[in-house]
Amino acid sequence: MGENMLHEPAVKTEKDAASDWKAKLGIKLFWLYCVIYMGFVGIAVFATETMKIEVLAGTNLAIVYGMALIIFAIVLGLIYNHLCTKKEDEMNTKREAK
Numbered sequence: 001m002g003e004n005m006l007h008e009p010a011v012k013t014e015k016d017a018a019s020d021w022k023a024k025l026g027i028k029l030f031w032l033y034c035v036i037y038m039g040f041v042g043i044a045v046f047a048t049e050t051m052k053i054e055v056l057a058g059t060n061l062a063i064v065y066g067m068a069l070i071i072f073a074i075v076l077g078l079i080y081n082h083l084c085t086k087k088e089d090e091m092n093t094k095r096e097a098k
Contacts, residue, residue, distance in 0.1 A: 017091045022084045029076050036072065040065050 016022075043050050044062070051062035 016088075018084065018087045021087055025083060026080060029080055033073060033076060037069060040069060 043065070051060060051065075053061050055061050056064050
């Protein structure tokens with residue numbers, strides 16, 4: 001095999017018309033998560049004893065908040081995927097109508 005051989009993509013792709021919109025949405029969701037995560041870190045650093053409080057079935061705040069952060073990240077990912085798919089479909093419909 002020579003170095004000059006190029007492998008073309010299996011499917012021709014067009015420019016993603018929704019990429020700017022998706023990037024902005026991703027950044028907004030990222031900052032939303034960061035603010036909530038900063039709350040976790042702030043409590044852990046400045047109110048350490050608060051993390052020991054039992055809040056749910058004998059489980060302390062640190063565990064509940066940490067698990068909630070993981071679940072929240074998954075939910076944000078699902079929301080991002082849903083909104084991006086909806087926007088892509090909307091923009092593709094507009095493009096096909098032209």
